Amino acid sequence: MSIKADFTQGFVRNHWYAAAWSEEITDRPLARRLLGERIVLFRAPDSAVGALEDRCPHRLAPLSMGECADGGLRCGYHGMVFDTQGACIAIPGQDIIPPTARTRAYPAVERYGLVWVWTGVGKADPARLPRIAGYGEQGWAAITGGYQHHHGNYRIEIENLMDPAHTTFLHKETIGNRAAKDVPVQVAQGEHGLKAYRWIENVPPTPLDRKSRDFGESHVDRQISFNFELPATSFVDIAVIPAGMERSEHNLMHGGLRTFSYKFLTPETDSSTHFFWLHLRNFRQDDVEFEDALRASLEKTFNEDKDMVTAIQREQEETGLRQRTAIAIDRAPIMALRMIDRMIEREKNPQLAH
Ligand code: FES
Numbered sequence: 572m573s574i575k576a577d578f579t580q581g582f583v584r585n586h587w588y589a590a591a592w593s594e595e596i597t598d599r600p601l602a603r604r605l606l607g608e609r610i611v612l613f614r615a616p617d618s619a620v621g622a623l624e625d626r627c628p629h630r631l632a633p634l635s636m637g638e639c640a641d642g643g644l645r646c647g648y649h650g651m652v653f654d655t656q657g658a659c660i661a662i663p664g665q666d667i668i669p670p671t672a673r674t675r676a677y678p679a680v681e682r683y684g685l686v687w688v689w690t691g692v693g694k695a696d697p698a699r700l701p702r703i704a705g706y707g708e709q710g711w712a713a714i715t716g717g718y719q720h721h722h723g724n725y726r727i728e729i730e731n732l733m734d735p736a737h738t739t740f741l742h743k744e745t746i747g748n749r750a751a752k753d754v755p756v757q758v759a760q761g762e763h764g765l766k767a768y769r770w771i772e773n774v775p776p777t778p779l780d781r782k783s784r785d786f787g788e789s790h791v792d793r794q795i796s797f798n799f800e801l802p803a804t805s806f807v808d809i810a811v812i813p814a815g816m817e818r819s820e821h822n823l824m825h826g827g828l829r830t831f832s833y834k835f836l837t838p839e840t841d842s843s844t845h846f847f848w849l850h851l852r853n854f855r856q857d858d859v860e861f862e863d864a865l866r867a868s869l870e871k872t873f874n875e876d877k878d879m880v881t882a883i884q885r886e887q888e889e890t891g892l893r894q895r896t897a898i899a900i901d902r903a904p905i906m907a908l909r910m911i912d913r914m915i916e917r918e919k920n921p922q923l924a925h
């Protein structure tokens with residue numbers, strides 16, 4: 572068997588994609604490509620975020636080469652000014668603004684410290700933003716600001732993120748765990764996504780577990796769950812609770828250690844991806860040294876993935892293939908990509924939507 576690499580399968584467009592961290596958006600325009608489209612992000616005088624097509628309707632000058640001035644974003648060529656809705660509000664030297672003097676505005680909102688941009692044509696419903704448990708709540712600490720640029724098609728990223736088996740081999744020095752490698756992974760599919768998970772039961776707490784919480788003499792049950800919410804949110808959910816404790820949502824949130832490691836994948840082009848990451852934990856919230864070490868370890872892990880994704884992208888481009896054989900651990904990645912394909916199909920043919 573061989574599966575061909577196809578870089579033209581397109582994107583799910585009716586979705587909120589992470590476009591930038593809030594603190595990146597200032598009164599200096601920021602050019603960023605999302606789903607192949609050139610977009611300029613800026614902050615208006617009333618502090619609203621603008622996300623406009625990065626192209627002046629006059630001579631197509633990139634608006635990101637202009638500046639924030641005169642109450643909006645001013646083109647750096649002849650000075651036309653646009654507001655966050657894409658309407659032209661001033662043209663130097665003339666009073667009349669022609670109706671064609673506008674640029675596409677993308678709906679943009681700020682949440683979880685990120686700017687989210689709706690790239691589709693359908694209704695931009697804030698209820699469809701990702702939901703992050705624990706964020707901003709008492710007892711939880713967040714590491715924010717994580718970003719990497721990856722030279723890989725987002726499908727290669729999804730295959731990586733839905734594949735718990737690679738951690739043993741690719742992340743030997745950080746999260747890899749040889750003892751876990753033979754515990755079978757279960758896969759559950761829901762309406763909005765998929766999870767691949769396993770419980771490792773009745774094992775002694777690791778030294779790190781002991782430092783983070785007093786488990787006394789008790790052994791622990793540990794869940795590692797790789798989640799994918801269509802079409803672009805991935806999170807690894809790790810729960811460590813005293814062995815045998817009931818696995819209620821309350822106990823999992825408060826009865827032991829819990830971390831959520833979020834990645835928001837925003838396709839940049841057919842062959843590159845913006846990788847935003849955010850990490851939440853319910854222990855050692857004020858331990859700065861621990862947090863610094865955790866951040867460094869996460870960055871190391873994500874760099875290992877980044878190097879692998881980049882190398883695979885290169886091989887796919889050179890061979891025109893995606894894979895030449897399939898093994899059991901491919902199940903979750905294949906399911907995730909099929910769900911994406913169906914979403915893309917439904918966007919192209921709305922009559923297929925139920
Ligand atoms: S190109 Fe923007 S004002 Fe002329």
Ligand SMILES: [Fe+2]
Nearest residue numbers: 738741742876
């Ligand atoms: Fe990884």
